[in-house]
Amino acid sequence: MNDLLKKDLTLKIISLFFAVFLWFIVLDSSNPVTWVDLNVPLKVENESSLKEKGIIIKNENFPRNVSVSLKGRKNTFNNIGLNDIEAIVDLSKVEDVNTEILYVHVYTNKDGVSFQGVTPRVVEIELERLGENPFPVKVVTTGKPKESYKVVRANAIPGTVSIEAADEIINSIGEVRAYVDVDNLSNDIIVNKECVVYNKEGEKIVELDKKLNVDISIEIAKEVPIVPAVRGRPAKNYTDGIHRVVPEKALIAGPSDVVGLVDNLKTEPIDIENVSESMTKIVNLVLPDGVRLVDTPRSVYVDVVIEELAEKEFVFGKESIVFDNAARNNSLRYEVWDEIIKITLTGTRQELNKIAPESLRLSVDVNGLSEGEYKRTLNVVLPDTVKLVENYDVKINVIRTGN
Incomplete structure (x- = not known):
């Protein structure tokens, strides 16, 4: 009886193995194991980690794509796409400026797929130490403002820019400029402009082209003559001749519709009634409503020449x-x-x-x-x-x- 049971169990096990074997034969014939090479975009990650280490990539000549070899069942590859596979170069793996190669790591979220290889396996990198220095921005105006108007101030906001680049480039920088066209301008403006970086020989540094921007504040004022005002008449047989004012002109600003109507500024009247000798007076300028002075004193000197006839x-x-x-x-x-x-x-x-x-x-x-x-x-x-x-x-x- 026991021998019969043992023989029955053995037959069952053999039958099971045979069934499994047959299943694999059928599976291999209908859904065989296969190898696939895919062209996958190469991602560069954690570039910011280089800055923390004071390092910059000198030449960013990474390959755009790598060839990834995968193994799996045929049906699995029928449903796989580029979104299911990632090829990554992790810049956080850079130890110091002497690191020359980094491995390409491949990841997949598909079950039943195994990674077999990647070409290239490593990428070469060239690193150098990062330099960072603040440089003043020189504002250069082009064109001419509207007649009688002047640029009184042209400032970058902020006044300096911080440039991150290789030490070699940082050490070659001579000047940073921002160009603003003020042609026919008659009012204040703030514009955002690209900075142009020049080396010490006055040549543009192309590596830094279109990488820096600053706001530029342009202040415009109108230049008008100062007209001395007098009242009264000199003493008998005397006359008032030259009325000279220092400064001769004033810069004014304010609403454009108001400033545009102002052709001159008058002083407060100087009394010359019955005067028989020349005089110098300090008097205030009379400002129209809404008008303010720019880089011009409110009080001016006026020489009134009184001469005998x-x-x-x-x-x-x-x-x-x-x-x-x-x-x-x-x-x-x-x-x-x-x-x-x-x-x-x-x-x-x-x-x-x-x-x-x-x-x-x-x-x-x-x-x-x-x-x-x-x-x-x-x-x-x-x-x-x-x-x-x-x-x-x-x-x-x-x-x-x-x-």
């Missing part, structure tokens, strides 16, 4: 007289009776000395006169700086010519 006599022959509005048909002839005409001018001695007799034009208006003798006012064209002491009359004779 002088007189100078000029003598002319009667041929110097011009007849204005004479008859056009030459039917009348005009003659001045007096052989000599004397006039006296008053003004500052300096201005009187500038006047030459030939620069003066003397004339008589004969409009509408017929034959006869007349007395007419002498007209003299003078510079604004001098005056006639009195009005002068000239005797003339109008004679009919018979034409």
